[in-house]
Structures are given as C-alpha cells and as structure tokens.
C-alpha cells in the first residue's frame with residue numbers, strides 16, 4: 001500500500017467518507033423509480049475511489065447525495081464522522097457537464113468559489129496557479145462560448161480545485177476530452193491528488209482510467225445500484241498502463257459489468 | 264405567458280446578415296461618386312426652393328434653400344476627403360445612399376407643396392414650414408420635449424425597477440409567486456391607459472398620475488419577462504454555485520439575475536414601447552405639457568406644420584431611447600453570441 005503510506009502525511013488534507021446503507025428513489029409521474037439500493041462503502045482520508053457501473057444506474061445520483069445537494073431517502077452519509085447536511089465547499093463536485101456560467105470569463109468562473117465564500121482577495125494567486133495547472137492561463141479572459149468542450153471541462157476542474165477541497169467529487173470529468181488530452185490529464189490528476197492529498201471520488205465509464213487512477217474500484221449493478229464488487233488496486237504510482245496485474249483486474253471488472261463474452 | 268414571451272425574445276436574438284451599403288462597394292474610387300451624387304441631390308433641393316416664388320406665404324424659404332446648400336457643400340467636402348477621414352468617412356459612406364434619397368424626397372416635397380401647390384393646405388405644409396416651427400417655436404417645443412423626457416424617464420425607471428424586483432421575487436420565491444401571480448394576471452393584461460380616468464382622480468396631480476400609468480405599462484412586461492427568465496435558469500447553475508458555498512443571496516445576485524438578463528432586456532424593450540404609448544395619451548388627456556400635449560394643441564389650431572415637426576422630434580426621441588437601451592444591452596450581454604445590432 002504505497003499510496004496509502006503517502007496519504008499519512010496528508011492526513012489533514014483529505015477527509016474520510018462514510019456511505020452507509022444509502023437508498024434513494026425518484027418519483028416519475030406517480031411511479032417510483034428506485035435508483036440506489038442500500039449502498040455502503042467507506043473512503044479513507046486521501047483515498048482515491050473510482051465508481052464504475054452501467055449507464056443510468058445511479059452513479060451521478062450518489063455523487064449528488066455525497067455533495068449534499070439532496071438528502072438521501074434512507075441511510076446516512078458522513079464526512080469525517082459528521083453527518084452531511086448540505087453542500088459545503090469542502091466537498092466540491094466537477095459535474096458531468098462543465099456548466100460554466102456563460103456571462104463570466106474563464107477566470108471569473110474559476111473564482112466563483114472564493115467569491116461565494118467571501119475570500120476572493122486571498123485567493124488571487126491561487127486562481128492563477130490553478131489556471132496554469134489546467135493549462136488555460138492564456139484563456140483567462142475568454143468567455144465560455146469561445147472554449148472547446150475539453151477546455152471547458154478543464155475550467156470546471158480548475159473551478160473545483162481552487163477551493164482546496166477535502167473531498168473532490170468527479171463525475172466523468174475527462175469524458176469530453178480527446179484521448180490524448182485525456183491521458184495527460186489522468187497523469188496530471190494523479191500527481192495533483194498525490195500532492196494535495198484530498199480524498200477523491202471518481203465516476204467513470206472507462207475501466208482503464210479507473211485502474212490507472214484509483215486505490216479502489218467499486219463496481220455497481222444495474223439500477224437500482226448495489227455495490228457489486230469493491231476491489232483494491234494495490235499498485236504503486238505512477239502506474240504503467242500495460243501492467244499485467246491491471247490487465248487481469250480489467251478483465252475481472254469487465255466481467256462484472258457483463259462484457260466477458262466479447263473481451 | 265412565458266411561451267409567448269419566449270417567442271418574442273427570439274425576435275431580438277436573431278442574427279441577420281451584416282449590412283453593406285451600395286456606396287461601400289464602390290468606395291475604392293478616389294472620389295466617392297455617391298458622395299457627389301448626394302451633394303447634387305441636396306443642391307437640387309436648393310435649386311427647387313429658389314426656382315420660383317412660393318404659392319403660399321412662407322417666411323423661411325430662403326433659410327431652407329441655403330440650409331440645403333450647406334448640406335450639399337458638406338457632402339461634397341466629405342466625399343473629396345474620402346478615405347482620409349477614416350472611421351468618420353466609412354460612417355458617411357455607409358449613409359450616402361440615404362442622403363441622396365432624402366435630398367430627392369425633400370426636393371419633391373418642396374415642389375408639390377410650396378412651388379406647385381398641388382397638395383391641399385393646411386394639411387400638407389412645405390418643408391420650410393417645419394423649419395419655421397423649429398426656429399420660431401423653439402421655446403415651446405423645447406419645453407415640451409423636456410417635460411416629456413422627464414415624465415418618461417421617471418415613469419420608466421420606476422416601472423423598470425418595480426418590474427425587476429417583482430419578477431425576481433416571484434421567479435425565486437414560491438410564496439411570493441402565490442400572492443403576486445393572480446394579481447399580475449388580473450391587472451397586467453389591462454392596457455395601462457384604461458386606468459387613466461381612475462388614476463387622474465386618485466392621484467394628487469396629473470403628473471403623478473401619469474408617472475403611475477407609465478410605470479404600470481413598463482412594469483408588466485418587465486415583471487413577466489424577468490420572472491420567466493429567473494424561472495428558466497437551469498438548476499445545474501444553482502447546484503454548481505451551492506457546492507462552492509454560495510448563499511441564497513449570492514444565488515440571486517450572481518446566478519439568477521445574470522442568467523435571466525437576456526429575458527429581462529426583452530421585457531425592458533416591450534415596456535419601453537408600451538410606455539411611449541401611455542406617455543402620449545397621458546399628456547394628451549391630463550398633463551398640460553409635453554409632446555403629446557403639443558400635438559393636441561397643434562391639432563386644435565390646425566397647425567399641421569407644428570404637428571409634423573413635433574412628430575419628427577418624438578420619433579427621434581423614441582428611436583434614441585431604443586438605441587440607448589440597445590447600447591446598454593450590448594454592453595451587459597456582450598458575453599452572448601450574435602446579439603442584434605440596432
């Protein structure tokens with residue numbers, strides 16, 4: 001557990017997350033749609049947990065609950081042992097869709113968190129730093145409609161990072177990037193996470209991405225989502241994409257996702 | 264209501280092809296032929312005005328003729344200077360075709376009224392009669408303009424602010440919507456002018472009554488459009504801001520209002536149009552000042568030249584107000600793609 005050893009020194013940065021027996025449902029035209037069914041898992045401080053599951057199974061819904069945007073129908077959520085009662089900048093979400101505010105420049109979009117929390121002045125330097133980190137310093141004054149999809153997604157990432165969250169919640173943040181940028185950003189994400197030490201919850205469709213990034217991979221069943229498997233990925237960083245152990249894990253996960261026949 | 268407002272919103276957001284005037288196509292010539300033509304057409308106005316004696320008795324014929332000559336000279340000089348004028352030259356070049364048509368129109372008007380007397384008086388005065396109004400009745404006309412502008416600005420500002428606040432409240436708060444929405448539905452569609460008789464005895468002065476009417480006419484569309492704008496803000500915007508630590512007050516000020524701004528401006532435009540109508544009626548019926556009243560007065564004395572003169576001023580003012588609003592909008596909504604130029 002090389003990665004976990006590293007996290008010890010960042011114990012203050014990352015928060016632990018407890019997801020305990022969470023169930024959730026939506027009402028669609030008087031019909032009840034069960035989305036999450038008694039989902040439980042824990043993330044240690046500074047751990048990188050990837051969530052995999054079929055489309056529409058309830059991954060984004062789970063992230064919304066962890067973010068505190070909605071209360072769960074049943075079960076409890078705790079950050080560092082304290083019940084999650086609502087949104088808090090210590091748990092920042094990068095949504096599936098970048099959702100930049102079109103009337104704000106790139107820089108002002110990134111500055112949204114500090115501005116909302118009333119600490120804009122103190123964060124000036126940090127904003128520039130984060131913009132440089134995602135490679136968009138020269139686009140600080142651009143408007144969202146002038147960006148490509150991948151650039152917008154990077155702005156969304158910067159907007160989250162600038163808050164120095166304790167839990168970073170990522171909903172397919174690299175989904176819109178081209179494969180090359182995607183690989184670069186994956187490596188960036190790893191080094192960023194190693195440096196900052198926040199706990200990360202990453203939803204992705206890409207099994208290889210999950211295995212390249214995470215300490216643990218949690219596989220969900222079809223809707224209503226249940227935890228189908230909780231697999232540790234005991235490999236040091238930086239990881240090698242062609243690693244035979246990872247290939248074996250990948251085969252196993254694809255099997256869990258019902259793709260064994262074709263792979 | 265939001266659906267019909269949305270379709271109106273669309274008319275303000277369409278992008279048309281960018282204009283190029285016929286004159287710009289040939290502006291590569293050393294001396295603009297179009298500029299010379301414009302100069303000639305205005306010289307034509309002078310020529311027609313001086314060609315023969317007037318049919319009626321008009322005191323400003325000579326002033327009119329020389330005024331047209333000055334325009335002709337200016338057009339000539341500018342077209343000679345041509346490219347050296349830079350931005351101003353382009354501005355002029357773009358408008359020369361209109362200048363030509365305007366000159367021709369004035370010459371024709373002059374011909375069929377003052378020179379040939381083909382059109383019946385007093386309904387169709389010659390152009391110099393309007394010039395006479397501007398020069399000799401300047402005091403009264405100017406005072407009327409001031410009175411109208413003051414009334415319009417006061418009423419419109421009050422209406423816009425009230426409409427904005429009401430729209431944001433009912434778009435944001437369910438309980439505000441519960442109480443205000445029925446009132447809005449009951450009162451809003453009523454033309455503001457229908458309140459005229461009531462307003463004039465309820466309010467201490469006809470001035471305050473007029474302000475109320477103008478504000479009412481403005482507030483309704485502004486409220487409805489602001490409301491629909493706030494209501495149609497995607498909830499994902501709020502989610503993003505909330506996870507970043509936004510307070511409800513921050514959400515209103517920094518998310519709901521800017522996101523609703525494009526809708527709001529459609530409301531402001533509709534309100535401006537509606538308020539002009541109310542302004543004129545209120546001035547005609549109650550306030551003994553302003554351009555509406557001036558029109559009424561001119562009609563009473565069969566002073567048709569005064570009426571046309573006032574109409575021209577009024578149209579310039581209304582158009583100016585719209586232009587100003589467009590400028591403000593273009594500034595505030597510059598983040599949008601493809602905003603229409605007025």
Ligand SMILES: Nc1ncnc2c1ncn2[C@@H]1O[C@H](COP(=O)(O)OP(=O)(O)OP(=O)(O)O)[C@@H](O)[C@H]1O
Pocket residue numbers: 026027028033035053054055056057058059060061062096223
């Ligand atoms: N606000 C809502 N109201 C009603 N139903 C909803 C709502 N949000 C999500 N759902 C439903 O819940 C289910 C799970 O949605 P969710 O967005 O969590 O899926 P997901 O696992 O993130 O899928 P994907 O991988 O495609 O993003 C879907 O069937 C969706 O229709």
Ligand SMILES: [Mg+2]
Pocket residue numbers: 059060061096171
């Ligand atoms: Mg999702």
